[in-house]
Amino acid sequence: MRDFKRVAALIALATLPVAAPAADEVAALRAELQALRSDYDARVDALETRIKQLETATAAAADAALAMAAAPPPAPAPVREPAPAGGNATAFNPAISLILGGSFTGTSRDPADWHIAGFPPAGEEIGPGERSFNLGESELTFSASIDPYFSGVLTAAITGENEIEVEEAYFRTTSLHNGLTLKGGRFFSGFGYLNEVHAHAWDFVDQPLVYQAMFGGQYRQDGLQMKWLAPTDLFLEFGVETGNGDGYPATRLEKNGFNGATLFAHVGGDLGDYTSWRAGASWLTQKAEGREGGIPDSDGFPLFEQFTGDSDTWVVDGVLKWAPTPRRQLKVQGEYMHRRESGAIADSLGTVFADDYRNTSSGWYLQSVYQFAPRWRVGARYDSLDSSAPTYTFAPPGLLDASPDRLSLMLDWNPSEFSRLRAQYDWDDARDDGERDRIWRLQYIYGIGAHGAHKY
Amino acid sequence: MNIRLFALLLLGAASLPANAALKVLATTPDWGALTQELGGDKVDVYVATTALQDVHRVEAKPSLVARARSADLVVATGAELEVGWLPVLVQESGNANIQRGARGYFEAASALHLLEVPSQVDRAMGDIHPDGNPHVQLDPHNIQAVAHALTARLSQLDPGQAAFYAARARDFDARWDAAMKTWETRAAPLKGVQVVIMHRDQVYLCHWLGLAEVASIEPKPGVPPTAAYLGALVGKLTTAPPKMILLNAYNDPKAATWLSERIHVPAVTLPFSVGGTPAAKDLFGLFDDTVNKLLAAGK
Numbered sequence: 001m002r003d004f005k006r007v008a009a010l011i012a013l014a015t016l017p018v019a020a021p022a023a024d025e026v027a028a029l030r031a032e033l034q035a036l037r038s039d040y041d042a043r044v045d046a047l048e049t050r051i052k053q054l055e056t057a058t059a060a061a062a063d064a065a066l067a068m069a070a071a072p073p074p075a076p077a078p079v080r081e082p083a084p085a086g087g088n089a090t091a092f093n094p095a096i097s098l099i100l101g102g103s104f105t106g107t108s109r110d111p112a113d114w115h116i117a118g119f120p121p122a123g124e125e126i127g128p129g130e131r132s133f134n135l136g137e138s139e140l141t142f143s144a145s146i147d148p149y150f151s152g153v154l155t156a157a158i159t160g161e162n163e164i165e166v167e168e169a170y171f172r173t174t175s176l177h178n179g180l181t182l183k184g185g186r187f188f189s190g191f192g193y194l195n196e197v198h199a200h201a202w203d204f205v206d207q208p209l210v211y212q213a214m215f216g217g218q219y220r221q222d223g224l225q226m227k228w229l230a231p232t233d234l235f236l237e238f239g240v241e242t243g244n245g246d247g248y249p250a251t252r253l254e255k256n257g258f259n260g261a262t263l264f265a266h267v268g269g270d271l272g273d274y275t276s277w278r279a280g281a282s283w284l285t286q287k288a289e290g291r292e293g294g295i296p297d298s299d300g301f302p303l304f305e306q307f308t309g310d311s312d313t314w315v316v317d318g319v320l321k322w323a324p325t326p327r328r329q330l331k332v333q334g335e336y337m338h339r340r341e342s343g344a345i346a347d348s349l350g351t352v353f354a355d356d357y358r359n360t361s362s363g364w365y366l367q368s369v370y371q372f373a374p375r376w377r378v379g380a381r382y383d384s385l386d387s388s389a390p391t392y393t394f395a396p397p398g399l400l401d402a403s404p405d406r407l408s409l410m411l412d413w414n415p416s417e418f419s420r421l422r423a424q425y426d427w428d429d430a431r432d433d434g435e436r437d438r439i440w441r442l443q444y445i446y447g448i449g450a451h452g453a454h455k456y
Numbered sequence: 457m458n459i460r461l462f463a464l465l466l467l468g469a470a471s472l473p474a475n476a477a478l479k480v481l482a483t484t485p486d487w488g489a490l491t492q493e494l495g496g497d498k499v500d501v502y503v504a505t506t507a508l509q510d511v512h513r514v515e516a517k518p519s520l521v522a523r524a525r526s527a528d529l530v531v532a533t534g535a536e537l538e539v540g541w542l543p544v545l546v547q548e549s550g551n552a553n554i555q556r557g558a559r560g561y562f563e564a565a566s567a568l569h570l571l572e573v574p575s576q577v578d579r580a581m582g583d584i585h586p587d588g589n590p591h592v593q594l595d596p597h598n599i600q601a602v603a604h605a606l607t608a609r610l611s612q613l614d615p616g617q618a619a620f621y622a623a624r625a626r627d628f629d630a631r632w633d634a635a636m637k638t639w640e641t642r643a644a645p646l647k648g649v650q651v652v653i654m655h656r657d658q659v660y661l662c663h664w665l666g667l668a669e670v671a672s673i674e675p676k677p678g679v680p681p682t683a684a685y686l687g688a689l690v691g692k693l694t695t696a697p698p699k700m701i702l703l704n705a706y707n708d709p710k711a712a713t714w715l716s717e718r719i720h721v722p723a724v725t726l727p728f729s730v731g732g733t734p735a736a737k738d739l740f741g742l743f744d745d746t747v748n749k750l751l752a753a754g755k
Contacts, residue, residue, distance in 0.1 A: 145556070145557075148555075148557070151547075172547070174547075174552065174555045175552045175555070176550060176552060177550075177551070177552050177553070178550070179525050179549070179550035179551065180550050181548075181550045227550065228550070229521065229522070229525045229548070229549065229550045230522075230525075231525060231526050232522060233519070233522055233523070233526075234522060235518030235519060235521055235522040236522070237521075266518070267518075268517075268518025268519065268522075269518060269519045269522070270517065270519045273506065276515070276517040276518065276519060277518075278518045321515070321517075323515075325508075325708075326508075326509055326510040326513060326706055326708075327708055374680060374708070375680075416579075416583075416678070416679070417513075417540075417583075417678075418579060448579070451536065451539045451540065452540075453516070453539060453540050453541055453542070453543040453544045454515075454516070454540065454541075454544070455516060455544055455548075456515055456516050456517055456518060456521075456544075
């Protein structure tokens with residue numbers, strides 16, 4: 001307090017004229033200074049009294065709250081400082097976070113002829129990408145409560161090819177009871193384990209081969225999702241989704257209504273203090289109309305150009321995490337997928353040349369990531385796929401089953417929660433021709449803005 | 457409108473019977489212990505973390521989502537301490553009662569004056585919290601203020617038992633006042649004692665007992681020390697050695713032990729939270745043990 005007075009006096013002195021004063025002027029100034037000083041003293045005293053009053057009032061309020069706890073208490077007075085004047089115009093701005101990512105890629109084989117043997121091409125976003133420096137997707141996420149009933153999220157991906165893509169944009173209910181949540185808009189489907197996880201939270205640079213082959217990386221559509229969480233201490237969740245089917249392996253349909261359905265169930269819990277787990281099973285039944293791209297033959301040429309028919313997929317997933325200390329964690333996860341497709345295949349003009357097409361495919365991955373020091377993680381992943389040779393009338397003789405596989409190792413360094421630098425090395429036999437593509441990648445991922453919360 | 461009414465009736469019918477204990481999900485052992493003190497057998501408390509976990513870095517585990525689903529009340533610290541996981545629990549719970557802003561969502565920080573509210577925030581400053589330092593539980597005056605606010609909230613949620621909560625709160629208050637007097641009397645010699653802290657989570661303890669914090673092992677909040685930084689710290693502290701180095705049960709003791717050996721000053725492991733040491737069985741034990749350990753090291 002004494003310091004405060006001294007500062008006040010100094011400020012007062014500093015405002016005095018600097019010209020050399022005459023003796024009577026000095027006396028006048030002294031008087032003025034004295035006046036200022038007593039003025040500040042009075043103000044400081046007043047402030048002290050106010051603080052005392054407030055303290056007493058707070059204590060009294062607390063006592064009163066205790067005494068009157070039997071009656072519904074009044075709303076507690078906000079203790080925090082009010083927002084600064086002018087700050088209210090932005091007070092309701094949504095939380096904004098931005099992910100910056102990029103990589104450097106080297107491959108031993110030409111990435112242009114990379115494909116997954118035995119599987120139709122599932123879109124643009126699969127494979128190791130191009131060599132050299134590559135800007136990844138910059139993910140921009142806005143999220144906020146809409147009102148007491150809904151919350152909303154938008155994630156836009158600005159791609160390295162200078163396109164803006166709506167990755168997810170959905171509303172979600174916050175006001176339903178009894179474990180129900182309804183989600184609508186565009187969102188990553190809730191099946192499996194990795195499908196919902198955004199790219200910046202992956203433990204490897206890319207998705208497992210089975211996700212790339214069966215869903216073009218990740219499955220999302222525009223639609224609705226209803227989830228129900230059972231009222232049990234064991235985590236037990238059921239979900240159902242439907243939508244427009246605008247995502248591989250489905251397509252939009254030329255009719256009113258929706259395309260197919262996705263059902264999923266997850267169960268999970270703890271094993272002791274350090275281990276947690278979650279397992280799940282999912283089923284997707286969808287239709288495709290004129291879906292472009294056919295299974296490649298042994299030379300890499302497509303056997304057909306378009307597919308129209310049914311696509312049904314089973315997914316089983318499991319994850320286990322063991323964290324004996326805050327600084328070490330082991331995470332083991334795996335998923336198995338099985339798909340059956342049947343229908344008609346056509347050439348590039350849409351002329352159907354077989355309507356008894358059948359293909360069965362499956363795949364799995366198993367990966368493990370170990371955080372061995374506070375900032376370091378090491379991981380290994382094995383991918384394996386199987387596709388039976390498609391059967392249809394007049395199928396060319398000698399079509400073979402395909403069984404691509406891949407082994408990946410990764411090491412990442414996390415200077416903070418918001419930055420990650422990673423190296424990954426793959427022995428990739430997606431082409432299933434016995435000549436492994438050796439792929440190495442260096443990647444950075446940075447997060448700025450709001451602190452995101454991650455799902456399990 | 458009729459559908460809404462029907463839905464409300466349906467939900468009303470499905471809600472818990474009136475005499476069931478309030479289900480409380482507490483984010484830390486301290487808030488769990490406090491809720492138990494105040495609620496007695498009228499509350500059924502589940503604690504999301506242990507004293508050996510870093511509450512900054514907890515996962516939204518399936519078991520916690522399941523607990524959030526059936527909770528009537530979430531008791532959290534707030535001030536972004538649980539920002540990495542609690543929002544996911546609340547969001548995934550499908551439980552309207554515990555959404556932010558609902559009566560079933562309680563933040564201790566809302567009843568407190570936080571220390572170290574930064575005038576500007578930038579992640580280059582490390583793990584700082586825009587609302588202030590959220591590690592509030594090591595000042596018993598904070599526990600008392602939170603107890604008052606929490607009592608009010610319990611009574612709001614369970615008005616039928618309001619008299620019960622008020623009586624328990626009065627009892628707790630009296631015992632706490634007496635205990636605080638004892639702790640403060642016993643700890644009086646610690647006033648002005650120089651200490652090195654580990655992370656900013658010991659600030660409230662220092663503030664309460666008047667310990668003088670002369671250095672921090674973390675150069676910035678949440679940033680582990682480099683060898684060069686520790687070297688400089690040894691240089692600085694050898695000439696003017698502090699009385700002790702404070703660390704928490706959940707901390708990695710490596711850096712503190714290393715420093716302790718270099719400057720010949722004891723490193724004291726404090727419970728930090730209920731359950732952090734065998735003696736810290738409840739809130740009273742937490743402070744008894746903390747004061748005992750400090751006094752033993754300060755001799």
